[in-house]
Amino acid sequence: MNITLQVWKQEGPDRAGRFATYQVDDIEPEMSFLEMLDILNERLVSQGDDPISFDHDCREGICGTCGVMIDGQAHGPQLGTATCQLHMRKFRDGDTITVEPWRAAGFPIVRDLVVDRTSFDRIIEAGGYITVDTGAAPDANLIPVPKDVAETAFDAAACIGCGACVAACPNGAANLFTAAKINHLNLLPQGQAERWARTEAMVEVMEEYFGSCTNHGECEKACPKEISIDFIAWMNRDYVKAKVKNRRLMGQKA
Amino acid sequence: MTTTSQRPKKAPFPVEFYRSAVGKKWVMAVTGVIIIGFAIAHMLGNLKMFLPDVNGIPDMDIYAEALRSLFSPIVPEHVMLWLLRVGLIVAFLLHVHAAYALTIMNRRARQTDYQAPRNYVAATYASRTMRWSGVIFFAFLAFHLADFTLGIQPAAPETWEHGRVYANFVAGFQRPLVTAFYVIAVSLLGIHLYHGAWSMFQSMGVNHPKFNAARRVAATIISGVIVIGFIAPPLAVAFGYLK
Numbered sequence: 214m215n216i217t218l219q220v221w222k223q224e225g226p227d228r229a230g231r232f233a234t235y236q237v238d239d240i241e242p243e244m245s246f247l248e249m250l251d252i253l254n255e256r257l258v259s260q261g262d263d264p265i266s267f268d269h270d271c272r273e274g275i276c277g278t279c280g281v282m283i284d285g286q287a288h289g290p291q292l293g294t295a296t297c298q299l300h301m302r303k304f305r306d307g308d309t310i311t312v313e314p315w316r317a318a319g320f321p322i323v324r325d326l327v328v329d330r331t332s333f334d335r336i337i338e339a340g341g342y343i344t345v346d347t348g349a350a351p352d353a354n355l356i357p358v359p360k361d362v363a364e365t366a367f368d369a370a371a372c373i374g375c376g377a378c379v380a381a382c383p384n385g386a387a388n389l390f391t392a393a394k395i396n397h398l399n400l401l402p403q404g405q406a407e408r409w410a411r412t413e414a415m416v417e418v419m420e421e422y423f424g425s426c427t428n429h430g431e432c433e434k435a436c437p438k439e440i441s442i443d444f445i446a447w448m449n450r451d452y453v454k455a456k457v458k459n460r461r462l463m464g465q466k467a
Numbered sequence: 468m469t470t471t472s473q474r475p476k477k478a479p480f481p482v483e484f485y486r487s488a489v490g491k492k493w494v495m496a497v498t499g500v501i502i503i504g505f506a507i508a509h510m511l512g513n514l515k516m517f518l519p520d521v522n523g524i525p526d527m528d529i530y531a532e533a534l535r536s537l538f539s540p541i542v543p544e545h546v547m548l549w550l551l552r553v554g555l556i557v558a559f560l561l562h563v564h565a566a567y568a569l570t571i572m573n574r575r576a577r578q579t580d581y582q583a584p585r586n587y588v589a590a591t592y593a594s595r596t597m598r599w600s601g602v603i604f605f606a607f608l609a610f611h612l613a614d615f616t617l618g619i620q621p622a623a624p625e626t627w628e629h630g631r632v633y634a635n636f637v638a639g640f641q642r643p644l645v646t647a648f649y650v651i652a653v654s655l656l657g658i659h660l661y662h663g664a665w666s667m668f669q670s671m672g673v674n675h676p677k678f679n680a681a682r683r684v685a686a687t688i689i690s691g692v693i694v695i696g697f698i699a700p701p702l703a704v705a706f707g708y709l710k
Binding site: 219221230232282284285286290292311313316317318319381383384385386416417420422423424425426427428429430431433434435442443445446447448449450451452453456457460 | 477480483484487488489490491492493569572573575576577578579580581582583584585586587588589590591594595597662665666668669670671672673674676679
């Protein structure tokens with residue numbers, strides 16, 4: 214396969230970027246999109262040119278490190294997969310493919326296709342955990358979890374934090390990410406003690422960095438884990454409850 | 468997670484709640500429900516244009532007078548109508564303010580837009596034009612109030628007379644440009660509601676596997692019924708069925 218790539222090149226966070234055009238010849242259809250970029254980078258380096266910076270790690274769709282806009286879609290045209298799981302056979306010989314980094318104020322560009330997703334860590338720090346005694350591992354099945362609850366919590370926990378939801382959202386909102394992380398814990402018995410504090414804190418930190426949800430549903434389609442926007446509705450419901458409950462929980466301190 | 472116990476004194480609950488984007492969306496949804504409720508009542512009222520006269524007085528005029536004296540004599544005349552009007556105006560203002568504030572927030576959330584064309588998968592024409600359909604419809608409302616409620620020239624027909632709703636309605640929609648503007652505005656409202664009447668369920672967290680699919684159906688029916696119900700009487704005037 215021979216393809217033409219238009220890739221966003223930007224030398225640093227505060228530098229002006231531009232699309233650079235690369236001709237990539239003799240690509241195998243079996244190659245993943247990232248392998249194709251590897252090949253291109255090897256050729257660029259051997260020519261003495263600057264390679265394209267992009268994020269990647271596990272290359273099997275479970276780490277959430279990779280992710281770029283390919284032809285205007287987060288993680289490319291194939292639904293339910295990360296960029297590393299996209300193969301060149303999805304494209305046709307002679308195609309021109311445009312590659313752009315995630316664009317959101319909460320994801321500043323580091324270089325080329327690499328963005329800084331620290332803002333997601335800030336959201337997790339606000340409450341994306343449970344507080345437990347450390348020490349010996351607890352006995353298995355000490356806390357019964359109904360099967361359906363475990364399944365639904367796992368659907369939410371499948372979030373790999375890649376940022377495709379923010380990238381795809383016309384509003385640059387991170388509601389799907391935050392809703393997945395909140396519901397993953399709010400659904401489970403272990404998450405109940407901190408449920409209301411978690412919901413209020415995580416939503417409000419999210420709003421410091423990102424836009425607001427207008428229910429387009431683009432995030433759900435961009436998500437490599439196909440996480441449902443139902444979780445966003447549940448987060449909204451829990452947030453309203455949390456605002457009321459947390460006041461009461463403050464008791465006399467309010 | 469010590470935030471709840473250590474946070475300094477908070478603003479009153481409604482203010483504190485409205486400060487968050489999720490809170491604003493909740494307010495948008497609730498005010499949306501109020502506005503949809505009004506729209507349906509208004510549309511049903513308009514259909515009285517098709518009813519025959521009662522003792523030589525158009526049914527529409529009787530209905531209009533009944534609205535003025537709603538719950539009278541339990542409450543003085545006009546009081547109930549004004550309470551409803553104030554409620555509706557507050558709902559509209561909150562809806563518009565929340566939309567404005569969230570739009571600013573969303574602009575800030577993506578200061579540099581994508582430089583290549585986007586390929587949307589799920590976003591509909593309706594969902595992506597909410598701001599436009601809303602703003603244009605709001606402009607139409609100003610004209611509409613001047614035309615029928617207040618009778619301000621030149622928006623209102625020359626023969627406009629307070630209380631003669633049927634005659635004003637007919638005179639109003641015998642002007643083709645006004646009818647065209649009306650049809651466009653109501654169609655935009657329908658497009659707005661196609662997304663809005665679905666979106667409000669999500670914003671309020673009304674989500675259950677048993678009726679999730681019905682939410683889209685409900686939104687489609689609501690927008691369809693409102694558009695048809697609102698357009699029918701003016702078109703009947705424009706095509707000479709109502710005189």
